[in-house]
Amino acid sequence: MRVLVQRVSSASVSVDDEIVGEIRPRTQGLLALVGVTHDDDAATATRMAEKLWGLRILDDQRSASDVGAPVLVVSQFTLYAxxxxxxxxxxxxxxxAPVAEPLVTAFAxxxxxxxxxxxxxxxxxxMQVSSVNDGPVTLMLEL
Incomplete structure (x- = not known):
């Protein structure tokens, strides 16, 4: 599993010009673009979620778990190009898709x-993904 994570001040995703997911954090949040490969499983999704939630990339070296930062999760198979x-x-x-979709859901x-x-x-x-990167900070997480 790969997650390209960006620290954002806002982010949204639209389908057919309708917003289907959006975060507007008080200060900072995370946009997580999630790619799944063949040998990933539910345990991989859980470990990756724990890694992302505890990652200290917000201001003052805090994590999303420290401040309750929201996360926008978007599937992104192109991370495995x-x-x-x-x-x-x-x-x-x-x-x-039959393998990846349930694992993206398990991650969320x-x-x-x-x-x-x-x-x-x-x-x-x-999907159309819009975001305002904060920093900018963009990292690739892999397990």
């Missing part, structure tokens, strides 16, 4: 179980 050969990315490392649910306020995109939909 292979661009080594040619000009067309290969998506072979990305898990197929694990965050909620830790106490996070979580908004989500729509798996498999053509």
């Amino acid at each position: 292979n661009t080594v050969k040619g000009r067309r990315p290969s998506w072979n490392a990305a898990a197929p 649910d694990a965050l909620r179980g830790l106490g996070a306020e979580v908004a989500q995109g729509v798996f498999g939909a053509h």
Whole structure:
């Protein structure tokens, strides 16, 4: 599992011009773009949620768990693109939708179980993601 996380002052995701998920934190929140690969499982999703929730990337070296920062979770299979050969990315490392969708949901649910306020995109939909990066701070998390 890979999560590209950005510290944001706001973020939203829309489908067909309708906002389906949005965070407007008091100070800072996190936008989590989540990619799933073939050998990921529910335990991987839980560990990744714990890692993200405790990651000290907010002001004053605080974590989302320290301040109750909201998280916007958006599925992002393109995090597993292979661009080594040619000009067309290969998506072979990305898990197929029947595997990936429940694990993205498990990741979001694990965050909620830790106490996070979580908004989500729509798996498999053509989404427009808007965010205001704060810092900017962008990190790739992998397990």
